[in-house]
Amino acid sequence: MATHVLSHAPAAAALAPRRTVRQEILKFVRTKPLGAAGILIILGMLGVAAVADVLAPYDPYHGDYGAQFARPSAEHWFGTDEFGRDVMTRVMYGARIALFVGFTASLAGCTIGGLLGAISAFLGGKVDLLLERLMDVLLAFPQLILALAIASILGPAVQNVVIAVAIPIIPRAARVVRATALSVKENVYVEAVGALGATRRRVIVQHILPNVVAPYIIMLTAQLGGAILAEAALSYLGLGAAEPTPSWGLMLSGSAPSYAEKAPWIALFPGIAISLAVFGFNLFGDSLRDALDPKLRGR
């Protein structure tokens, strides 16, 4: 039965028309317009972060006490803050920190969590039981308090925020990857390749891991937005990047609400930047999930 199906697979693949990369992109844009909008936002943000030195009109750290609380104008598009620093320049540089923390924290959290989940599923027994209880503990531990504590232990710095944001991601990624690996392990085709004499390594590398990659990528993109939000929340609470670093969350903390009546633009633009960035990643993540999940494909 298995040979019968396998003998048809190459023929079916040869019959299916091969699409070029351009065609694939056009199809994604046509079928997933919200996902395409998300990619545009992400690319825009990456572009701004990469060339902030060239694009930004002012120095993000330099204050001009003659231009404190300047309203948005042709000179200062987003206005200035209480130190006379250009808000647009600081928002542009803030994209670097948000992207750095977002990417590194979600990559580290999902990779460590994914590996632990895979080990848990493959080895089973006592290792699985132990790792599962450890993940239970991390899940039950209130996320923000854990991040608060880690940030307090390591001190307020961007690289420490990455650790504080990454740790709560680990149990979530571990759960998702473990569940997928366990269900893949039970599939008849895995049993079949085992029966045909494939080595344990071949079964894991060629047949199980490729099926775990899709949920891993979905998890990764889903966590990116959350990681940017977590960085902003920690910085807002004074446990993220320290002044005068141009971090979006930090720009919203302290003086921003105090001067809300006098200079609302100080609180307005960093908030829009955070929301837009997270929105872009969520749009992209959602569409990617739909595209990669066979159950949702074509819906």
Place this chain on the structure above:
Amino acid sequence: MRTYVLNRLLLIVPTLLGVASLVFVIMRVIPGDVTLLILGGDQAGRVDAAQIAAMKHRLGIDQPLLVQFGTWLWGVLRFDFGTSLWSGRPVVEELLIRLPLSLELAFAATLVSVLIAIPLGMLAAMRQDTWVDYVIRVISLGGLAIPSFWVGILCILLLVIYFGWGPPLEFTPPWVDPWANFQQMVWPVVTVGYRYAAVTTRMTRSTVLEVLREDYIRTAWAKGLREGAIVVRHALKNAMLPVITLIGTEFAFLIGGLVVTETVFTLNGVGRFVVDAVAHRDYPVVQALVFLIAFGFVVVNLLVDLTYAWFDPRIRYR
């Protein structure tokens, strides 16, 4: 079913013990000495060593760590979470002052979000890939993207600028003055509830979509049933299980939402209390709060799992 419940109950013990150990270790690793923070020292910040030793003895933190941990755990078993190092009052008493506000905020946010999210999620699924679906999806994605503390800042900003309103300084319980309580709580509820509603809307949409493609729904259409009857009577009941689960798992996020929302609106609730306690190195308070939140999380998830098992017999017999 009994074995399933027993197994799930037994698993709670190692989880809570793990959380208790982790929070105990973390609080001892955080730099900063609570005795120095309390004593303050002279103008140069110097404190007499004898004074420090006396204070440590008074607070009971001069004991070996294992003894401190054992004493604390024994207290937890008797529902005695010790005394706040900072205020000198029992932790339970401190919590009871702040709990009504946080509970009201959490329950109101959950209620409002569920009442909005379930109809919206259903509507989006029924009108998939139309402008109605797109608008609902964009609004719900917005709820996930916009930081709750920024929503709070915007609320205050708009209310201050246009209505000259400032957040009341003191919490008025609903049973004392319902109108004053409503005025104080409505914006924090909106702030916390928007995110909650966004998550629930997305989950409802995706589960209703999945259920709508089941064979029995096709049969219902073939029988000539009206759309309303199919969705409410057949689809919604089956689609609700993952939504119930979500309400449980979102509990942990709700606590995070409370921390920042209470900070923005200067509400004297449990969320703000925990931030202050971490800053003050008030070990008993942080340990008690983390333990109680974890306990709440575990219990809510257990109830969700049991509800799930009750609804879906396949889980019970596994």
